[in-house]
Amino acid sequence: MNILQVTPFFKPVWESGGVARVAYDISRNLHENGHAVTVYTTNRSIYPSDLPTNRPTDVDGMNVYYFENLRRYIPGATPPVIPYRMPAVAKRETARFDVIHIHDHRTLLTVIASHYARKYGVPYVLQAHGALPDDTGSARMKRLFDVLWAKKVILGAAGVIALNETEAERYRNLGVDEEKIAIVPNGIDLAEYPDLPPRGRFRAAWGIDDATKVVLYLGRLDPTKGIDLLIRSFGEVGQEFGDAVLMLVGGDMGHNEEFRRRVRSLGLDDRVIFTGFVSREDKMAAFTDADVFVTPSFTGFPITFLEACLCGTPIVTTGNGDLLGWVDNTVGFNTAYTPEALAGAIGRLLADDALRDGFSRQAKEIVRTRYNWQAIVHEIEALYATVANGYREPRGG
Known part of the structure; x- marks a missing residue:
């Protein structure tokens, strides 16, 4: 399959938290299983980096775009991640992917990727990574995002990944159909x-x-x-x-x-x-x-x-x-x-x-x-195949 992974941060920007690590582990295992993997991400969170920006770069055999993040130019504040060059690339490339996996739903990368996925009829899988609640962290920014985009982003997904039953119930409460919800845990790379x-x-x-x-x-x-x-x-x-x-x-x-x-x-x-x-x-x-x-x-x-x-x-x-x-x-x-x-x-x-x-x-x-990436990525591959074929069978976890 030709797969696009969308994540606000990626290797080597580990200081940004667990989403970067999970997105990398999933992507690398997919690549090792023979899939073509492209990643849309940004070049930094709050620390300087010399990553190449706004063009494809080979990272462990994957095609990675580190979009320049305008957030770095706004000192003393924590604005949203702003990948200003991503829309042009997404408009040009989205239609060629079989499936898109979006990590962390409250980002401008998510808004851009989901927009072009819907425009070109490419199914996308959404993984919120435990971030569905709006009452932690920058609650005001989260609620503003939810008013503007959350319903369209979440309900437009062909499938959603819940990390546990608690998160699955949150998806249900937001109106996601049961057959779209897959409970897939995080894993660890034993190597x-x-x-x-x-x-x-x-x-x-x-x-x-x-x-x-x-x-x-x-x-x-x-x-x-x-x-x-x-x-x-x-x-x-x-x-x-x-x-x-x-x-x-x-x-x-x-x-x-x-x-x-x-x-x-x-x-x-x-x-x-x-x-x-x-x-x-x-x-x-x-x-x-x-x-x-x-x-x-x-x-x-x-x-x-x-x-x-x-x-x-x-x-x-x-x-x-x-x-x-x-x-x-x-x-x-x-x-x-x-x-x-x-x-x-x-x-x-x-x-x-x-x-x-x-x-x-x-x-x-x-x-x-049970909780190693090789086993878990097989579950994710099955989910991709199902949504790419235009339907989902009920799954559990």
């Missing part, structure tokens, strides 16, 4: 993790001995992730496990001082470690050294859950935001979004070595057999 770090390296770097229990959060330190709730929960955990530490691994999104105030108010200064942003290698070392990985709230399907599983680290999360049903009692626990419930689930894992070991074995198995 990118040939050798996991030996246990103890991350602990040694932060002066933590092997006997200390480590509770890990890894991701953006943002209030929407439930960081304050996690700190309060750890205050309860710390009363039972006097040697436990909480490691908050991730870049400061402008809220670290309020998190530090919460830590101080609970008398946890010497028990909570803010590491800041770490390299990918150090991230995997942190997963390997942790006893429990905790993400209180999320949307979509965070890759961090799969990386934790790959390292055999049990997971504790909640149903606040989205819900991943496969976690509960298989690789860890889903629990209520309260300090008491979260503390209880964390404490249960810290106290029971056999329980942690069982979840660890199951976590390693599930990520290798």
